[in-house]
Amino acid sequence: MNSSYIKSISRAWIEVDLDAIIHNMYLVRRVQQGTAIMPIVKAEAYGHGLVAISKLLDREDIAFLGVANVLEAKKIHDAGVLTKPFILGATFPGEREEIVKNDWRCIISTLEDLSDFEQISKKYGKIFNVHLAVDTGMGREGFAPHGLGNVLNKLNHSTNIKLEGIMTHCPAADVDIQYTENEIRLFEKCVKLVECHHTLKYKSIASSACALGYKLQCSNLVRLGLLTYGIPPIDSDLCNELRPTLFFFARVLTVRELQAGSTISYGCTYKVSKNMRVATLGVGYACGWSRHLSQSPAKVYINGHYCSLLGRVTMDQIVVDVTHLPCVKSGDIAELIGKHITVNQLAEWAGTIGCEIYARLGSRVPRIYKSNTPQVINTRSV
Ligand SMILES: *Cc1c(COP(=O)(O)O)cnc(C)c1O
Numbered sequence: 097m098n099s100s101y102i103k104s105i106s107r108a109w110i111e112v113d114l115d116a117i118i119h120n121m122y123l124v125r126r127v128q129q130g131t132a133i134m135p136i137v138k139a140e141a142y143g144h145g146l147v148a149i150s151k152l153l154d155r156e157d158i159a160f161l162g163v164a165n166v167l168e169a170k171k172i173h174d175a176g177v178l179t180k181p182f183i184l185g186a187t188f189p190g191e192r193e194e195i196v197k198n199d200w201r202c203i204i205s206t207l208e209d210l211s212d213f214e215q216i217s218k219k220y221g222k223i224f225n226v227h228l229a230v231d232t233g234m235g236r237e238g239f240a241p242h243g244l245g246n247v248l249n250k251l252n253h254s255t256n257i258k259l260e261g262i263m264t265h266c267p268a269a270d271v272d273i274q275y276t277e278n279e280i281r282l283f284e285k286c287v288k289l290v291e292c293h294h295t296l297k298y299k300s301i302a303s304s305a306c307a308l309g310y311k312l313q314c315s316n317l318v319r320l321g322l323l324t325y326g327i328p329p330i331d332s333d334l335c336n337e338l339r340p341t342l343f344f345f346a347r348v349l350t351v352r353e354l355q356a357g358s359t360i361s362y363g364c365t366y367k368v369s370k371n372m373r374v375a376t377l378g379v380g381y382a383c384g385w386s387r388h389l390s391q392s393p394a395k396v397y398i399n400g401h402y403c404s405l406l407g408r409v410t411m412d413q414i415v416v417d418v419t420h421l422p423c424v425k426s427g428d429i430a431e432l433i434g435k436h437i438t439v440n441q442l443a444e445w446a447g448t449i450g451c452e453i454y455a456r457l458g459s460r461v462p463r464i465y466k467s468n469t470p471q472v473i474n475t476r477s478v
Contacts, residue, residue, distance in 0.1 A: 099464040099466075102462045102464060103464070106347070106378075106461075106462055107346060107347055107349065107377075107378025107379065107412070108344070108345065108346040108347070108377075108378055108379040108383045108385075108432075108461050109344075109345055109461060109462050109463075109464060110143075110144075110342060110343065110344050110345075110457065110461050110462070110463045110464065111342075111343040111345070111463075111464045111465075111466055112144050112145065112148070112149075112341060112342055112343075112463055112464070112465050112466065113339065113340070113341050113342075113343070113466055113467075114152050114465055114466065114467035115339075115466075115467050115468055116326060116339035116340060116341045117144070117149065117152065117153075117324055117325065117326075117341050118152070118156065119339055120323055120324050120325070120326050120338050120339060120341065121133060121135055121153075121156070121320055121323065121324045123323065123334055123337060123338065124307050124308070124318055124320060124323060126334060127307065127308055127334065128302070128307055128312060128315075128318055130316075131307075131312075131315070131316055131317065131318050132158075132159040132298065132316055132317045132318070133157070133158045133159060133317070133318055133320060134158065134159050134160045134161070134162050134182055134300070134317060134318070134319045134320070135153050135156075135158055135161060135162065135320050135321075135324045136161075136162035136184075136303075136319055136320060136321035136324065137149055137150050137153070137161050137162060137163060137168070137172070138162060138163050138164035138168060138184065138321075139164065139454075139455045140455075140457075140459075141325075142321060142322075142324075142325045142451065142454040142455060143342065143384070143453075143454035143455055143456070143457035144325060144341065144342060144454075144463065145463045145465075146168060146171055146172065147171060147172060147175045147177075148463065148465055150172040150175065150177045150179070151175065151176075151177060153179070154177045154178055154179050158179060159179075159298065159317055160179060160180050160181065160182035160201055161177065161179050161180070161181050161182065162181075162182050162184050162319055162321070163181045163182065163183055163184065164183070164184060164185055165183060165185065166183065166187065166191040166194060166195065168181065168183075169181035169183055169195075169198075169200050170194075173198060173200075180199065180200055180201055181200050181201070182200070182201040182202065182227075183195070183200065183201065183202040183203075184203070184319075185203075185236075185237065186203070186205055186209075186237055187202050187209075189212055192212060192213060192216050193216055193220075196213065196216045196217055196220055196222060196224050197220060197222075199222070199224075199225070201225060201226075201227060201260070202226070202227070203226070203227050203228070203229035203237065203238070203263065204226050204227070204228060204229065204247075205229045205237040205238050205239065206239075207246060207247060207250060210226075210247060210250055210251070210254070210257065211250070213226060213257060214254050214255075214256055214257050217256035217257060218255070218256050222256065223256055223257070223258050224256060224257055224258065225258050225260035225261075226257055226258070226259060226260065226261075227259075227260060227261040227262065227263050227298065227300075228244075228247065228259060228261070228262045228263070228290065229262075229263055229264065230244070230262060230263070230264045230283065230286050231264065232264040232266070232279045232282050232283055232286075233264075233266065233267050233268070233275070233279050234264070234265045234266070234267045235267075236265070238264060241282055241285070241286050244286060244289055244290065248289070248290065248293055248294075251293070251294065252293060259290070259294045259296065260296070260297050260298060261296055261297060261298030261299065261300060261317065262286065262287060262290055262296055262298070262299055262300070263298075263299075263300040263301070263317075263319075264279070264283050264286075264300075264301050265301075265303065266279055266280075266301065266302070266303070266305075266306045269302075269303070269305035269306035269309060269310065269329075269330070270305040270309070270329060270330050273309070276306065276309075276310060277310070279301075280301060280310060280312065280314065283301050283314055283315075284313070284314040287299050287314050298316060298317040299314055299315050299316050299317065300315055300316075300317035300318070300319060301314065301315040302315055302318045302319065303318075303319050303320070303321065303322070303329075304318075304320050304321060304322040304323035304324075304327075304329035305322070305329035305330050306318075307320065307323065307329075308323065308329055308330055308332050308334060308335070309329075309330045309332065321451070322450075322451060323338070324341075325341050325342065325454060326338045326339055326340045326341040326342070327439060327440065327450045327451060327454075328440075340434065340435070340438070340439075342433060342439070342454065342457075343431070343433060343434040343435075344384075344385075344431070344432040344433035344434065344457070344461075345429050345430065345431055345432060345434070346377045346378050346379035346383075346385075346396070346429075346430050346432055347377065347378050347427060347428070347429060347430070348375045348376070348377055348398070348424060348425065348426055348427060348428040348429075348430060349375075349376045349377065349378050349413065349426060350375070350376045350426055351373060351374070351375045351376075351418065351424055351425060351426060352373070352374055352375075352376070353371065353372070353373055353374075354368045354371065354372055354373075354374055355368065355371050356368055356369055356370050356371055359407075360374070360406045360407035360415050361390075361406070361407030361408040361409075361410060361414075361415060362407070362408045362410060363407075363408055364407075365390070365391060365407055365408055366406045366407035366408075372417060372419040373417075373418050373419045373421070373422075373424075374406060374415050374416065374417060374418060374419075375398070375403070375415070375416050375418045375424055375428075375430075376413050376414070376415050377396065377413065377414050377415075377416060377430050378412065378413060379412075379413070379414060379430075379432060380409055380410050380411045380412040380413050380414060381409050381410070381411055382411045382412060382458050382460060383412075383457070383458040383460060383461050384453070384456045384457035384458045384461065385409060385414065385432060386409065386446045386448070386453070386456065387408070387409045388446040388447055388448070389405060389409050389442075389445055389446050390405070390407070390408040390409050391408070392405070392445040392446065392447075393445060394442070394445040394446070395416075395437065395445075396414075396416055396430040396431065396432055396437070397430065397431040397434070397436040397437055398416075398418065398421060398424055398428060398429070398430045398431075399421060399423070399424060399428060401420060401421055402436070403416040403417055403418050403420075403421070403430070404416060404417045416430070433453075438450075439453050439454060
């Protein structure tokens with residue numbers, strides 16, 4: 097299916113600027129010279145499309161592709177992507193054989209993880225590369241810094257495990273500089289301790305906010321989600337150079353005149369007080385235009401003008417005020433996220449963060465990929 101056909105039949109669609117993704121990702125090198133990069137493609141590449149974005153990034157100078165679980169790893173592996181997936185969260189014992197066989201990367205967080213991987217690696221006669229997770233404040237996974245002695249001891253006696261890296265994740269890099277500076281010092285100490293016994297190829301403390309906001313002598317691998325997808329992780333001059341990567345559009349289905357006294361949408365929460373013109377758009381919460389936007393100041397952008405949401409968001413449709421647009425007609429295009437409405441603006445209206453808006457964009461919404469070099473269109477159903 098070509099993109100003009102998809103656009104012609106779709107009520108709502110997403111256009112992804114592939115060149116912007118590449119541009120954004122490499123911006124990190126301005127602040128962390130020479131760092132290795134792990135772009136994050138979990139959660140359908142923050143809504144942009146797991147396989148398409150992984151294929152794009154596979155051609156770039158990256159170390160790993162960050163995924164959330166084995167299913168995501170398998171999807172990109174089966175699609176022919178050669179860059180190794182890095183599973184960011186904990187793994188279950190039942191999925192570890194597949195990880196070892198494919199030489200995918202993951203973290204170890206407990207001594208049991210370590211012995212399990214050791215056993216499996218022996219069984220397959222492989223040397224398995226692991227990354228030691230340290231908990232410096234996130235509280236989700238990893239060894240406590242004071243408990244590293246035990247795991248290092250065990251690693252020294254292991255024959256089939258190679259310690260390739262160490263990593264932690266900062267919970268407050270965007271909001272608490274002092275806390276994060278302390279965390280970086282603590283991570284540095286952990287790195288030094290581990291390096292008494294092992295050569296670490298990768299040391300990774302930074303996600304997007306941490307990578308942009310801090311000096312990181314102890315880190316040589318950054319894990320980039322937000323930055324890659326153009327969401328400013330912190331306030332910084334560099335963020336002015338970020339390019340938007342995702343454009344979300346919906347089509348006007350019908351335009352109608354409503355008389356004073358009419359009501360709009362479920363619960364009749366909106367009562368028409370004077371005659372008005374309204375447009376019904378083919379987008380709803382099943383597309384990722386959140387129901388939490390109901391009764392917020394949420395707007396869409398049609399033919400050069402902002403138009404306010406009226407009444408509740410339904411599964412497939414919304415109603416907006418076009419009284420000030422005499423010429424709007426069925427088939428016209430409304431911008432939902434793009435040049436005039438940023439993802440963070442939409443998130444603010446919905447009472448969440450841009451990242452969640454992206455992650456919840458519906459799988460029913462077709463993605464159209466654009467680039468100066470010819471690209472493929474994804475094969476999800478329209
Ligand atoms: C999701 C995730 C990231 C990416 O964070 P951003 O703030 O989007 O850059 C990095 N590291 C880990 C462990 C993650 O789970």
